Amino acid sequence: GQNIDQPTEMTATEGAIVQINCTYQTSGFNGLFWYQQHAGEAPTFLSYNVLDGLEEKGRFSSFLSRSKGYSYLLLKELQMKDSASYLCAVRGSGGYQKVTFGTGTKLQVIP
Amino acid sequence: NAGVTQTPKFRVLKTGQSMTLLCAQDMNHEYMYWYRQDPGMGLRLIHYSVGEGTTAKGEVPDGYNVSRLKKQNFLLGLESAAPSQTSVYFCASANRGNTEAFFGQGTRLTVV
Numbered sequence: 532g533q534n535i536d537q538p539t540e541m542t543a544t545e546g547a548i549v550q551i552n553c554t555y556q557t558s559g560f561n562g563l564f565w566y567q568q569h570a571g572e573a574p575t576f577l578s579y580n581v582l583d584g585l586e587e588k589g590r591f592s593s594f595l596s597r598s599k600g601y602s603y604l605l606l607k608e609l610q611m612k613d614s615a616s617y618l619c620a621v622r623g624s625g626g627y628q629k630v631t632f633g634t635g636t637k638l639q640v641i642p
Numbered sequence: 643n644a645g646v647t648q649t650p651k652f653r654v655l656k657t658g659q660s661m662t663l664l665c666a667q668d669m670n671h672e673y674m675y676w677y678r679q680d681p682g683m684g685l686r687l688i689h690y691s692v693g694e695g696t697t698a699k700g701e702v703p704d705g706y707n708v709s710r711l712k713k714q715n716f717l718l719g720l721e722s723a724a725p726s727q728t729s730v731y732f733c734a735s736a737n738r739g740n741t742e743a744f745f746g747q748g749t750r751l752t753v754v
Contacts, residue, residue, distance in 0.1 A: 573745035634684035
């Protein structure tokens with residue numbers, strides 16, 4: 532099975548940097564996703580990591596350490612529109628490679 | 643370019659009523675999923691399909707049935723709705739490599 536942990540809520544200031552952590556314990560691992568979900572809307576894809584290291588995509592970066600079962604999402608130059616929930620999800624092994632979602636981290640960006 | 647479309651967007655049901663949620667995708671994706679999202683619970687997988695004519699149970703399948711008669715459509719049925727099925731339902735689709743899932747806009751279902 533999969534167990535995914537992330538903080539429930541975080542607050543950060545506009546223009547600052549915030550790091551959202553995700554730890555997981557899985558019976559198999561084939562990659563980790565980050566999704567963004569604004570209130571009342573559908574999740575949208577941010578990143579996918581399958582190898583260790585940092586992947587940068589504009590203001591957002593995602594890091595993975597498979598040996599530690601750990602990932603983080605780094606948001607730079609925070610904007611008010613970044614206020615949303617950030618979902619960590621793990622892709623397991625097996626024929627269908629099921630994706631299991633964490634409960635999400637609600638980020639509030641304040642002026 | 644519609645992506646993933648869910649109908650209806652909102653619905654109120656009485657306990658014991660039945661309904662079908664429709665999910666349609668125009669990206670020729672092999673995989674399709676139905677999730678429910680409840681406060682504090684995250685997205686939980688109800689049923690999924692890895693291709694036309696195939697379906698399988700996810701984490702919380704009880705009280706739901708699905709069908710995938712056409713590749714582009716994935717139907718979720720509630721035969722006898724219960725208040726515990728009040729939730730937001732999301733459909734998603736992904737390519738065979740499943741490196742990115744695309745979500746529909748959600749269906750907000752209330753069972754009274």
